[in-house]
Amino acid sequence: MAEYVLETKNLGISFGGLKAVQDVNLKIKKNEIYGLIGPNGAGKTTVFNMLTGVYHPTTGTFYLNGEELKGLPQNKINHKGIARTFQNIRLFNNMSVIRNVMVGLHDQPEFKCTLLESLFRLPRHFAVEKKMRDRAKELLKIFGLYEERNHLAYNLPYGKQRKLEIARALATNPTLLLLDEPAAGMNPQETAELMETIRFVRDNFDMTILLIEHDMSLVTGICDNVTVLNFGVTLAEGKVDEALANPEVIKAYLGD
Amino acid sequence: MAKIWNAICKVKWKHFVNYIAIGIVGLIFSIMTLTTKLPMSTTVLLETITLNIVLAVSLSLVVGFLGELSLGHAGFMCIGAYAGGIISCIFKESNIEEGKGILTFIVSMIIGAVVAGIFGFLVGLPALRLKGDYLAIVTLAFGEIVKTVLENLDLKVENGFNIRGALGMRTPRFDKETLFIIGFVLVLLTVFIVQNLIRSKHGRAITAIRDNEIAAKASGINVTKYKLMGFVISAALAGIAGVYFSFANYNVKASVFDYNYSIEILIMVVLGGMGNVSGAIISATAITWINTELQTSLTGELAVLKDIIYALILVIIIIYNNAPGLKFFRERFNLRRGIDWIKHKVLRIKHDASHEKDDESAWDRVPTKIEMNEVLSTDFVVVESTQNPDKEEK
Numbered sequence: 001m002a003e004y005v006l007e008t009k010n011l012g013i014s015f016g017g018l019k020a021v022q023d024v025n026l027k028i029k030k031n032e033i034y035g036l037i038g039p040n041g042a043g044k045t046t047v048f049n050m051l052t053g054v055y056h057p058t059t060g061t062f063y064l065n066g067e068e069l070k071g072l073p074q075n076k077i078n079h080k081g082i083a084r085t086f087q088n089i090r091l092f093n094n095m096s097v098i099r100n101v102m103v104g105l106h107d108q109p110e111f112k113c114t115l116l117e118s119l120f121r122l123p124r125h126f127a128v129e130k131k132m133r134d135r136a137k138e139l140l141k142i143f144g145l146y147e148e149r150n151h152l153a154y155n156l157p158y159g160k161q162r163k164l165e166i167a168r169a170l171a172t173n174p175t176l177l178l179l180d181e182p183a184a185g186m187n188p189q190e191t192a193e194l195m196e197t198i199r200f201v202r203d204n205f206d207m208t209i210l211l212i213e214h215d216m217s218l219v220t221g222i223c224d225n226v227t228v229l230n231f232g233v234t235l236a237e238g239k240v241d242e243a244l245a246n247p248e249v250i251k252a253y254l255g256d
Numbered sequence: 257m258a259k260i261w262n263a264i265c266k267v268k269w270k271h272f273v274n275y276i277a278i279g280i281v282g283l284i285f286s287i288m289t290l291t292t293k294l295p296m297s298t299t300v301l302l303e304t305i306t307l308n309i310v311l312a313v314s315l316s317l318v319v320g321f322l323g324e325l326s327l328g329h330a331g332f333m334c335i336g337a338y339a340g341g342i343i344s345c346i347f348k349e350s351n352i353e354e355g356k357g358i359l360t361f362i363v364s365m366i367i368g369a370v371v372a373g374i375f376g377f378l379v380g381l382p383a384l385r386l387k388g389d390y391l392a393i394v395t396l397a398f399g400e401i402v403k404t405v406l407e408n409l410d411l412k413v414e415n416g417f418n419i420r421g422a423l424g425m426r427t428p429r430f431d432k433e434t435l436f437i438i439g440f441v442l443v444l445l446t447v448f449i450v451q452n453l454i455r456s457k458h459g460r461a462i463t464a465i466r467d468n469e470i471a472a473k474a475s476g477i478n479v480t481k482y483k484l485m486g487f488v489i490s491a492a493l494a495g496i497a498g499v500y501f502s503f504a505n506y507n508v509k510a511s512v513f514d515y516n517y518s519i520e521i522l523i524m525v526v527l528g529g530m531g532n533v534s535g536a537i538i539s540a541t542a543i544t545w546i547n548t549e550l551q552t553s554l555t556g557e558l559a560v561l562k563d564i565i566y567a568l569i570l571v572i573i574i575i576y577n578n579a580p581g582l583k584f585f586r587e588r589f590n591l592r593r594g595i596d597w598i599k600h601k602v603l604r605i606k607h608d609a610s611h612e613k614d615d616e617s618a619w620d621r622v623p624t625k626i627e628m629n630e631v632l633s634t635d636f637v638v639v640e641s642t643q644n645p646d647k648e649e650k
Contacts, residue, residue, distance in 0.1 A: 118456030
């Protein structure tokens, strides 16, 4: 077992001549909640996109539990154990809540079922569907979405859509969960609830979490360590209080 | 007895509505044609209707469930028609069933489906990287290429088949009185394949791609595989429809399968409500019937009016379905409310709320209606190099 769940080495990407992210070195231990913060346009989401295979890094590489994942397509990276949520919620809007979670379960080895088995309704199709539905129901119960399971995802209130997105990401059975601004657009009460949820996920799913967030109350509340980015460069890293007290960081956020 | 009754009640009849409706209609007409001969016009109409239902349901898999706009459906049908025609000609020359028996049909159907499926794979592999309008252009071009190539192909094989360019290919024709029975069987087969696909985990992956491709990728779905799966199955079913077409006609001509035909199938899918199999069946039936009625009733000088009336009907239906001003009217007078009214007032069936809670009922809600502009939108394109990388999420 490698020392770190996620380790990036000099991770960087440039679009044409623009160096969007340079030399990001993240080291995330197991069961840690790690924050990635920085002003707008600092390249946080770009880092997420590199870690999930949307973009391929032009320099450096990254390892999940010691296995190099650079260059794999998105679905393969997901199979290896990195799941994510999105900054602006991306649910399957025209599908029911339970089906959203079942899509997340789709590629688990235990729910394998070939096309022909499904087309001709062989016994395994029914067995697999039942197993998937039961598993999805369990997840929905955990996140308090069980009652709404047959609603369209589109009709859920905002906070529940966020929760559903996390539930769907967890359905893919990841070892590392990436949350992209989970508290965006939430009121303080909802944020407090979200912090509980994130802690709950870490403890009960044995999860390591990397999150992007602008809400400092959430970052100081739950993160163990943070990395501060600005213009694609690491400004500071380490314990939350120390990193936020760094004069460079204060300058980046507030100006001179 | 009670056990059997309970078992019957337990079956979710809602899932089988399409099969039952098609089966009953098919059975009635089959009995009629076998006992008292039906007029030729009716059998031909039934033939065309079943053909168009197969095409519309198979296209709805790509347009409605996969959410990609394909305008090359007639091209795949054309390939199937020629493949099926060649097989039946070879069978005729080899003195098997005179090239118009059930065995011939099954063999040519399988070969037609496979050939069309292979073409679907070859076209889909590069084309499905494109989205919306661009995919539509490529598939449109594919249909035209197939048509033009076959129109200019002169190929004669001794003791086999004879493709005579623009004149087409002579093929043995089935008995007109009973051919539509095969048509109904094909409709059942198509509905069986499409519905079972959609109501399985594979179909769920396909609808997930339609709803949000980026999220589907991030959830571990192999997008290329499932797009190709939907596209190839749809093409293969179009191929089967083509074989059926070749059996219904003495002559298979490539010029029939022009892009107007593709558009007409697309209209059936759109009017039926995209992502709705029953809707596609109903609208394919209605449009084919209206078309045939107009063709037979408007003769001579009036024939020009046909397209105008046809277009007007389409415009009226689309306005009725989508105009915001008619929302109130739509909510008051629609089929679902009518059925509910009959249930409550006439049959006095109480609304069963516990049934709504049942998970199984979620299956029925799979095929949701999506808007045309959602299919056409180029919502999100991952650009490898962009000026402003953080703005990638619109």
